[in-house]
Amino acid sequence: MVLPPPPRGPLAGNVARRSVLLGTAAWCLSATACSGGSTSPTATPPAAGSPATHPSSGTMSPGTTSPPTGSPTPSATASPPAELPASVAWRPGPGEIEPAAKVAAVRLVEALGTWPAGQSGDDDAVGRVAKLGISEGFASQLAQEAGTLRPSADAAVVRVIDAQYGGILSDTASVLVVCDQPTLTGTTVKPGGTTVDVRLSRTSDGWRVTALHPAAPGPARTTTAAARDVLAQSRIELPPASIADIRSGAVHESVLHAMLQLAGTYRLSVSVVRSGHPLDVFGTDRPSDHPLGRAFDVWRVDGRAVVDPATSRTLITAFMRAAAAAGSYNVGGPVLLTGGTTVNQFFSDDTHHDHVHVGFTS
Structure with a gap:
């Protein structure tokens, strides 16, 4: 970015x-x-992701009687064919x-x-x-x-x-x-x-x-307690690649703890953690924190898209400040905030007009 x-x-x-x-x-x-x-x-x-299986049961419910002798045997209802969503x-x-x-x-x-x-x-x-x-x-x-x-x-x-x-x-x-x-x-x-x-x-x-x-697949590894908590937290919406990032063990604990802290107040829809992001800050030769597992981006807060001008700037501003309070040294978004505990803790540009970036040091 x-x-x-x-x-x-x-x-x-x-x-x-x-x-x-x-x-x-x-x-x-x-x-x-x-x-x-x-x-x-x-x-x-x-x-x-993996396929979910739901075995069906052919047992009769209590109180059900067998059909009389000579009656036709009911045929099993065929399962509908598997279909992809539209x-x-x-x-x-x-x-x-x-x-x-x-x-x-x-x-x-x-x-x-x-x-x-x-x-x-x-x-x-x-x-x-x-x-x-x-x-x-x-x-x-x-x-x-x-x-x-x-x-x-x-x-x-x-x-x-x-x-x-x-x-x-x-x-x-x-x-x-x-x-x-x-x-x-x-x-x-x-x-x-x-x-x-x-x-x-x-x-x-x-x-x-x-x-x-x-993005290319990598092996899942044993996850930490924080990683398991993030994966189980319904207030943190994660896309497939980000789920896999966390399962891989390549995401820094500071990122996981910040997600959990923010989820105590907000419902956050994550777009990118590590995978599928440029290795360098776009247009430069400076390494991005994302591939290092030290950043995540949020494209919706409480169900409201960051890019949507109808989304309250007060909501976005409060979320950005909460991200800084959760330990981020580098918070970017559509609003340029003042203050902060470190130099350039907050920033805004065209790239971050559509999401909030939350970055961490090692």
């Missing part, structure tokens, strides 16, 4: 239980080809600084990560991307960069939770597309999801995707 000049850059667990409201359809990506590269690699998380296209709400950049990033992620049964191959993915107006050659490159956005499955559906800036400058941007991605294999629906750092550049025709840096 882009931060002002502090000395350091800014710094899950039942997936099905943590739901978010999604937007309605909107299609805005322009129909010309993409080209380009990326400015820095992206931190990668473990994927989260695809719902994300669209930006009010208050966005560069909504076209986010739409361009999201449309590509939706195209790469959503397919019906029988269309999981490379050629199918290239075809979906090409329908966005991207040349087949570059569409093929993007399909190969998709990584965890293309899990092995018969069918999949991307449902975007949030699109947040990892950084935005005058002519380049990083959009972190945070998503649920349930998959269907055979008759089993499995929850999942990832976060993709989508890089873009501004051209005369609008924003164009130049590269993808999807």
